[in-house]
Amino acid sequence: MFFNLKDMVARTYSEQLIAEWLELEGYFVKTGVPLQSSTPRGRGEADIVAVKKEKNGHKLLHIEVGHLRKSPKKDLEMVEKKTNAKIKDELKTSIKNDLGVDTNYEFRYISMIPYKNSFELIRKAGHRIDLINDVITKEILESIRTYVQDNKKSNKGRKVTPPNNLWMIQLLYRMLYYGVDFKCFFEPISLSAA
Numbered sequence: 001m002f003f004n005l006k007d008m009v010a011r012t013y014s015e016q017l018i019a020e021w022l023e024l025e026g027y028f029v030k031t032g033v034p035l036q037s038s039t040p041r042g043r044g045e046a047d048i049v050a051v052k053k054e055k056n057g058h059k060l061l062h063i064e065v066g067h068l069r070k071s072p073k074k075d076l077e078m079v080e081k082k083t084n085a086k087i088k089d090e091l092k093t094s095i096k097n098d099l100g101v102d103t104n105y106e107f108r109y110i111s112m113i114p115y116k117n118s119f120e121l122i123r124k125a126g127h128r129i130d131l132i133n134d135v136i137t138k139e140i141l142e143s144i145r146t147y148v149q150d151n152k153k154s155n156k157g158r159k160v161t162p163p164n165n166l167w168m169i170q171l172l173y174r175m176l177y178y179g180v181d182f183k184c185f186f187e188p189i190s191l192s193a194a
Helices: 013-024 072-082 085-099 116-124 132-154 167-177 182-186
Strands: 028-035 044-054 057-066 103-111 128-131
Touching: 013 028, 013 044, 013 057, 013 132, 013 167, 028 085, 044 085, 057 085, 072 103, 072 116, 085 103, 103 116, 103 132, 116 128, 128 132, 132 167, 132 182
Parallel strands: 057 103, 103 128
Antiparallel strands: 028 044, 044 057
């Protein structure tokens, strides 16, 4: 079966956070999906694969989370390898076999580091790429707010929090609740003695 509980545990905190956010948004999520059509070095994997029913069918969202190399040409090559036609077809076929649904494929790369030239080249080639900081502050935090607001209506005024199994989302919710300034997480840290 394509989805099971152990598939929600990602290799990195950033993958885990993105996977939990997608679950909060109503997706079925799997992390570390093995791929047969990968690199010459052996079998690779898709960081996050998520499926959600939408008005016009089922959406298959393939997300890779990682670091760019500060070389626009190499960064574009890396993104294109992660979203080539064989990988796209393999993921779509896997979903069709496991869930019995056809899907509309969408790819997104979430970068930990902002290299402007790489971002521009990757976007120019038609790929979606976003910085993790922007995804957290513009999308994930908004999803948490929306979830809480939408569920307050049905809980008759009782306190609402995100589901407990989404521990990173819970952590962000608590930080929001207590007014933590998220900008502090994205500032460079100096470890040298003052």
